[in-house]
């Protein structure tokens with residue numbers, strides 16, 4: 450199968466066109482802690498195709514925004530909608546999340562992928578066989594029987610991404626998936642992201658790497674202190690960022 454994607458959707462109950470999560474929107478989102486707004490966004494909408502890069506300094510609220518949109522954190526105010534409905538357990542499989550530090554089961558690489566596939570309804574045998582082809586497509590076939598937690602950082606990150614892609618998610622959130630990886634592992638991850646995108650997965654990627662965002666992103670969300678400062682096309686953002694904050698960030702200045 451080309452492109453590292455899974456040809457057959459595993460869920461039979463999708464609406465026509467297969468879109469359950471998109472458009473994904475948030476309105477009046479507010480997350481407070483100790484009287485401080487960690488996140489305070491009027492409106493955000495993800496639709497169509499492609500990749501949105503989320504940028505901004507440390508502590509800006511990027512990871513929190515991803516968790517809120519993925520339904521992992523419920524905002525104190527405002528609402529997230531997946532299509533027409535609030536985040537729902539039965540739609541979770543349509544959405545993937547790769548965390549900055551991969552969360553892998555204390556099992557083999559193969560079993561990590563087989564686990565999500567059998568959870569989604571495949572028989573044990575089908576799940577193991579499908580998991581093997583997922584690993585081969587991710588060029589991890591030779592590591593299938595290794596304990597996942599003994600893999601290198603780059604291999605673990607590729608495994609986490611392969612596992613997230615095994616269910617062909619409609620939307621995939623990636624939180625700094627290449628933050629501590631070398632150029633070769635970064636390239637491998639970027640190739641998998643490219644394949645997922647060609648397969649129709651809508652991607653949201655947190656990255657501090659402006660080069661990576663330029664290579665991959667169609668649009669940029671720039672956050673600062675929990676607020677959405679810019680939401681622009683990637684070319685426009687990099688050519689002429691509209692805000693002082695984004696200009697300073699891209700110039701490598703310290704933003705307080």
Ligand SMILES: Nc1ncnc2c1ncn2[C@@H]1O[C@H](COP(=O)(O)OP(=O)(O)OP(=O)(O)O)[C@@H](O)[C@H]1O
Nearest residue numbers: 482487505506507508509510511512513514657672
């Ligand atoms: N569960 C929580 N309880 C309290 N504060 C939190 C919680 N989650 C996040 N924060 C705070 O919210 C702010 C935003 O955190 P977040 O992890 O989203 O930042 P970030 O933009 O992802 O930063 P980084 O680039 O360092 O990963 C930070 O000040 C963080 O300390």
Ligand SMILES: [Mg+2]
Nearest residue numbers: 511512513624
């Ligand atoms: Mg973060």
